[in-house]
Structures are given as C-alpha cells and as structure tokens.
Amino acid sequence: MGSKQWVFAFGEGDGRNKMLLGGKGANLCEMTQIGLNVPPGFTVTTEACLAYLDQGALPAGLMDEVHAHMRRVEQATGRTFGGAENPLLVSVRSGSSMSMPGMMDTILNLGLNPATLAGIIRQTGNERFAWDAYRRFIQLYGKIALGVADELFDARMAAVKKRHAAAQDIDLTAAHLKELAGEFLDVVKQQTGRVFPDDPYEQLDVATQAVFRSWNGKRAIDYRKQFRITKDMANGTAVNVVAMVFGNMGDDSATGVGFTRNPGTGERVVYGEYLTNAQGEDVVAGIRTPKPIAEMAAEMPDLHRQLMELAAKLESHYHEVQDFEFTIERGRLYCLQTRNGKMNALAMVRTSVEMLAEGLISRDQALLRVQPQILEQLLVPQLSPAFKGTPLATGLPASPGAASGMIVFDADTAEIRGKAGEKLILVREETKPEDIHGFFAAQGILTSRGGKTSHAAVVARGMGKPCVSGAESIVVDVHTKTAHVGPAVLREGDIITIDGSTGNVYFGEVPTVEVSFSQDMATLLAWADEVARLKVRANADAPHDAQRAREFGAQGIGLCRTERMFNAVDRLPIVQEMILSETVEERRHALDRLLPIQKEDFKGIFKAMDGLPVTVRLLDPPMHEFLPTAAQLELEITHLRHFREAISALQEMPETLKLLNPRLHHQYEESFGRLMDGMTEFRDTHLEDDVIARKEVVLKKVKAMSEVNPMLGHRGVRLGITYPEIYEMQIRAILEAAAECLRDGIDVQPEIMVPQVATVEELKRIHSYVERIRAEVGRKYAIEVTFKFGSMIEVVRACVRAARLAETAEFFSFGTNDLTQATFSFSREDAENKFLPDYYDAGILQDNPFEVLDVKGVGELMKLAVSLGRGTRAGLKVGICGEHGGEPSSIRFCHHAGLDYVSCSGPRVPIARLAAAHARLGEAGGSGSA
Ligand code: PEP
Ligand code: MG
Secondary structure, three states: OOOOOOEEEOOOOOOOOHHHHHHHHHHHHHHHHOOOOOOOEEEEOHHHHHHHHHHOOOOOOHHHHHHHHHHHHHHHHOOEEOOOOOEEOEEEEEEOOOOOOOOOOEEEEEOOOHHHHHHHHHHHOOHHHHHHHHHHHHHHHHHHOOOOOHHHHHHHHHHHHHHOOOOOHHHOOHHHHHHHHHHHHHHHHHHHOOOOOOOHHHHHHHHHHHHHHHHHOHHHHHHHHHOOOOOOOOOOOEEEEEEOOOOOOOOOOEEEEEEOOOOOOOOOOOEEEEEEOOOHHHHHOOOOOOEEHHHHHHHOHHHHHHHHHHHHHHHHHHOOOEEEEEEEEOOEEEEEEEEEOOOOHHHHHHHHHHHHHOOOOOHHHHHHOOOHHHHHHHHOOEEOOOOOOOOOEEOEEEEOOEEEEEEEOOHHHHHHHHHOOOOEEEEEOOOOHHHHHHHHHOOEEEEOOOOOOOHHHHHHHHHOOOEEEOOOOEEEEOOOOEEEEOOEEEEOOOEEEEEOOOOEEEEOOOOEEOOOOOHHHHHHHHHHHHHOOOEEEEEOOOHHHHHHHHHOOOOOEEEEEOHHHHOOOOOHHHHHHHHHOOOHHHHHHHHHHHHHHHHHHHHHHHHHOOOOEEEEEOOOOOHHHHOOOHHHHHHHHHHHHOHHHHHHHHHHHHHHHHHHOHHHHHHHHHHHHHHHHHHHHHHHOOHHHHHHHHHHHHHHHHHHHOOOOHHHOOOOHHHHHHOHHHHHHHHHHHHHHHHHHHHOOOOOEEEEEEOOOOOHHHHHHHHHHHHHHHHHHHHHHOOOOOOEEEEEEOOHHHHHOHHHHHHHOOEEEEOHHHHHHHHHOOOOOOHHHHOHHHHHHOOOOOOOOOOOOOHHHHHHHHHHHHHHHHHHOOOOEEEEOOHHHHOHHHHHHHHHOOOOEEEEEHHHHHHHHHHHHHHHHOOOOOOOOO
16 A cells, blocks of 8 residues: 555545645535535545556555545445445546536446345335436446447437337336336446446446546547646546435435526526436436526425525635535435536626625635636627517527527537638537537537526536527427427528527527626726736727727727728728829828828827827838739729720620520610610720729839738838838827817827837937927927827847837837747748647647737747836836737736736727736735735
C-alpha cells in the first residue's frame, strides 16, 4: 500500500480542495460538515484517477481503502453492501474541479443483484420500484462500465412496451419490468460474452475505473477544449460513492433540482422542478415533465418549508446562488449535491446587486462574480416588438434570446453545416450530453420534451444560447428528419425562429432587435467604474455611434476612423475626384468640397461626446481602397465597347424573328420599332465614348496605384507626407469644428492622431501642418482651441523609437491590429482563415493573437514603448484602440502595463468596464475597499 490517501469520507475531506476531491466531492464534504442532511459516502481522489489513467490499473491499496470506507457507510446507514436483509445501494458519480455538467459518467443503484433485489422488495413492498431500479442499473452499468450500446437496451425497452401496449415507461408493471431486466441481462451476456457481475465489490471496482476513463471520453475532451479548461484548472475526475436514497418509493417520495434564485431572471425565489415518486434522472432527462417547486407548498407543505430552509442555508454558507439536487425518501429530505448556479447574464447582474443589498457579498465580490464576457448575452437579439406573428408552437422559455436558422435534427449534421457557416437551430426530442458539439454549432436549441432544468436548457443557458424546451406539440422524428406540428411538416433546412425568452417557435425568419440596459446593469457598471483605474473609451466613426457608445458608458472616443466617413455615398464621388486629380490645384478643389462635410461629421461627434475626449485619426487606408478594382473597370469598359455591336444585333433581330416565328414577330413588332428608334437616337449621342475615356483614365490610375502589399504600402502617415493637402484638410476640419463647438458652449477635447508612424521625422512633419493650421483657425475664429497631438503605435520601429516619438507626441495609442500583424508578420487579412486554425490544433498558439493580445511578444513591445515614451514625457497618456481593447484578458494586461485607457467597439464597452474593474481587483490588495 502506497503512502498516499486515495479515499476521503465526506466527514473528513477538505471542502476547499476541489483539485483533489473535485467540485462535487468537495461540496459533499463541505455540506456534510456544515450539518446538511447528505447521504453518507466518500470520495476517491482525482490523484487516483490520474494514477489509474497513467498505469492503466487502479493504484495498489485503493480498493482496500474503498472497502474500509464502505464499512463505515454500512455502519452509518445500518445497511449492508451486497446484503440480502437490508441492502445498501450506492451511486458512483464523477466530478472534476471544474463543473462539466453531464460530460462524464455516473452510475446509480450499484450493488443490485438478485439477492439484494429481493431484499429491497421485501423491505419496501414495492416490487415495481425494485425491478425498475434493477433494469435501470443493468442498462447504465452495461453502457458505462461494460461498453454495451445504449440502443440495444432501448430497442428491448421499446419491444416490451409494444408487447404490453404500454404508452409510457410508467405504464409498465412490475412483471413487465422484471421481464425487461431479464432481457437486459441477456443483452449484456450476448455483447460481453460474460454474465452480468453480481458481486457488488466487483461492480464497484469496474464502475470506478469506467468513471475514471470517462475523463478522457470524447465529449469531456470536446468540452474542455471549447471552454479552455486546462490541466491547471481541472486534472482528472474524482469518484464519489454515495449511499442511494430513493425518490421513487411512493407518493411520500420525490426528487428534484433547484436554484436558490431564478437563474433566468435572478429573482429571489427558489426555482426548480420536482417529480413525486421518481428518480433524479427522470427530471434531468426530461422523460416526464416535472412540476414547479412552488406547487410543492400545497402538495408537501412541511417538506416545502424544509426545502426553503435548505436553500437559505446553502446561500448563507456559500455566499453564492446554488444549484442543488434533492431527494425526499419516505418523507425525509436529503441534499444530494450543490454547486454554484450557472445563470445567464441578466440573473448574474441582478443577483450581484441584490446579494450586496442583502449583505451577503461585498462590492468587490459583486463585481468579481460576474465574468465580463457574459455581459455579451445582454446584447442578445430579441424579437422585434413590432412583430405580431402567431407561433407555430410554444414550449418553455428555457434560455433567453431569439435566434433564427435552418432546422437540423442531429448534432453531427449541425457540426458539419455549422462549419460551412450556416445558421442552425438544433431540433431534438430531448438532448443528451453527447449532443454537445451540436450545441456549439447551433444558434439555438429546440426540444419537444423536458423542463427548464433539462439537459438542453442547462447547457444552452450556460452557453448563452437561446433555447425552447418541452414544446410538446412538436413531434420530432429524427429518422425521417421531419417534425410534425398539427398538419404542418418541418424538414431539415426549413428556417424557424425560436424565442427563448417566451418559449415561442415561429416558422421563417423573424426580425430581431437589440436589448437595452437594465438599472441593475447600470448600478453594477457604476461600481466597476469606481473601482477601475483604466478608463474605457469607444471606437466610433459617426455621431450616431458616438451617442450609442456614450449610452454604453464610454468615457471618450479612442479611435475615430475618418476613412469611414469618406466611404459614405455622398462623399465617395468627391473622394474619387480628389484621388484622380492630376495636379495639386485639382486635388485642393475636391478637398475644399470635402472640408465642410468632414467638419459637420466632427461637430456631430464632438457634440455627442460633450465634455469627453475624442481621438480623431487622420486618413489611414491606401487610397485605391476608395476606387473600383481594375477587374471591375475592365469588365465595364468591355461592356461599353460592345454597346454598338449590341445595337446592330438588335436592329437585325426583327427580321430574323420574322423568319423563325412570324406570330411572335407580329406580337412585338411595334415595341421593337419604338425600342430601335430610341436606341438609334441614343447611339448617335456617342455618350459611351466619353464614359469609356473616363473609365480608362481611372483604370490607368488604379493600375498605377496598385501595390503588392497594400497593408504595408502607401497608407497612413505616408499619405500625409505625399499629399499634405489631404491631412491639412482633415486637420482644418477638426480644428474648425472644435472652434465652432466651443463657440456654441460645447466642451470639446480633440486629440489628433497620426497612423502608421515609424519615425519622429514623420510625426514632426505632420505636427508642422498642425501648428500652421492652428494659428490660421485661431485667427479666423478668434478662439484658442486646445487639443492634443499624438501618434498611433502600430509599427515595430515606433515601439523601439518611442523615446523620440514622445518628444512630439503628447499621447500614444497602440494599434494592436497592425502591431500584431507586424510582430508576427502574419497578414491580418488572411491568417485567421488560412493557417491559424492549424496553429491551434497543433498547440503552437493557444489563442488567436488578433483577438487575444499576445502578451509575450506584442505585449513586450508595448511595455517597452510605454517605458521609453514616459521616460521622455512623464505622464504621457497611453491607450489601446486595436480589437484587443475589448477583450478581458488583454484588458488585464493593459492595466498591468500602465495604460490609461482601452478603446473598443461600443457594444463591448460594458464588458471592458467590468474587465477593467476585475483587472484592478486582481491586483494584490484589490481596490482596497469593501
Ligand atoms: C490597429 O491597427 O490596431 C488599428 C486600430 O487600426 P486599423 O485597424 O484601422 O488599422
Ligand atoms: Mg492600424
């Protein structure tokens, strides 16, 4: 026997050591030790699992420990494992340190054999229950421990039901279930070549190994991959052996699951479902539709009161909403399991605010328990309020949000079609854990059976995907890939819309709208702002976006990409004229017409951001982006050249038609005549010659401007050096807009930012334009506009030369999209579609560096630039405006690197605000406040 302790009784295990005991095991220990009524049992550690997976055999001495602990359970329950008189049955449950609901295996009723079965029948007088438990055990053990296909048991079940005309499982009598158990034993013998093991310790030994192996099952591995669960977070599963208590021992027995608060809304009311005279899996699998817990108050008032006490005790101990399982065995309430409740964002936010008010948690805890990323769910689309359609069917509102997509009936098809980029709704009778890959691929889930705590509902809620469950009027047939709703038939590929907030299902695609923020959300984010050191700004290019960003709580604009304004329909022709100009004068003429338009844009943004800083970036993209492509122009020119020939061919057409089909010719003769008169007249204008000539000029220019690597080409500050008049127009538009706003009493704080800077000389050159125009605007308006002048840092050389850049730049803003491209030499346009997926699969990169900041490479460059820049100019303001500015782990890095602000798209601002608070609270000592 090794020196390690492999097994811990619930009364002795350390409830905080989830790594060793798994979340479930640790909780069973903790619950036992705080005096809750938990059935006795013990936990075999995750270390034993790792040793087993490593050696392919249970560690020496483990089963001896298990035997000793079984004897203690026997003592505590007064029952005997394998005993015929008063038999002890146990459940064997998986549980790792991270919750992976349904991803690993669990076996119930272990210890049943003909002798113990007889004992149970004698004890309970309930033959039906005993045979039901036995046949369930044979199936579960057969499937999990012996690897027999589930379908073989299902087929026997269906045959027995048919033979005895039983519509539902519940209609089967004790005799039928006995017959079924016999058939199940046959299946096992046929498939494994051995009789089903009757020795309970052999059952326990084999089951323990099977649960350990399920750690490396496909669905567990897929789940860990999807949710990025690393070995540091969870390594191996524990096995929990718990004395069985039965919820199906008659009408004074029940089983259920509950949340201490409503996980869909956060409301402070115990929420859940139960079934009388049933086993736990009936609730979770959705085999019978359960009753809401509120109904228990009338049905079993005393037990309902005990359940409310249990919920209150759980919350006051864990200081967190709990998701718990309970069983009532002959009037006695047992708590089988508890864990932190998975809730949607709405519920997380509301419970944070309310639990703080109740004194259950501190402000910092209220912030920290909400993961920034889940706030994205509060932006889930809702059905347009104007939509008044009639639902095709209605089920339970199991996970909020609306989604439309094509129907798929199985997870594998969902995975394939999802990868092809299709929007899908996974439609099933009920879902099982092995459908998990279908959940990842689908926009939403619809099931015809099961309650709000069914597998489909729980998993979809965790993922923030809309789900409607238990839409019983839909009859799903996965074999023919059809679903019948009354007379209507739905087929794979048909589009439906589900509304997980109401439970409604509609045919076709229904328009959706975004949601607005709740007061609770505003409260929570206000606390986040109090705590955070980083400010959060938004990237916004138009007044409307700026306004919206402000509503999301943006504390300024960190990036206004002016080229977006150039692309608007009313401006593009002028911009093109400017680009095609042959002389500076012609270019200035076009720019003069753009100036008032740009000025109005800036005024709109300044007004929307009254009192807050606005960083405007001068023109960045290569200019040919504003022109049509050479291929498009060549095609148009070819069509124009063929115009004359087309008219000649048209002239000949009536005569030819007359030969071929005189009736048709007669029918259209008059129209032909009119068309030809018009065409001939038009041809004589020779208009196309002009158009061809103009297009050829454009084509020549487009060809001349074409670059092999445009993203590394004539863009950014390089444009400002070659065509000073473009940047001058923009600088003038910014400063005149600011002057006019100031005159109107608006507090404007413009920041002029130069993109793609690599050397201080570039910056100085642009700065000289700024100084000249500042003086001109000052004279014109007799107003002194104060503003800041700064540089984007998105070129590697800029990081290295940051000390010099800071002589001229009053602020830096990291353009980490380009800086990532430059650091890796990965094209930001192509990498994500071409080779990055191979990099993740091979484990070369963990994350997409265009999404999650590459702290080790790009981050080091940023730190260098910050320190060099501040070496020259103490207090230099530094921000980030690449996509990483809205990504929580990147925000944490920015906090630690000493940045002043992050800037991200408007809808990500709330996420960034919370992430900024988390970053601050993650520092040693937190915010220093309660
Ligand atoms: C960047 O490069 O990070 C940036 C914000 O600029 P753009 O994405 O417009 O190149
Ligand atoms: Mg850039």
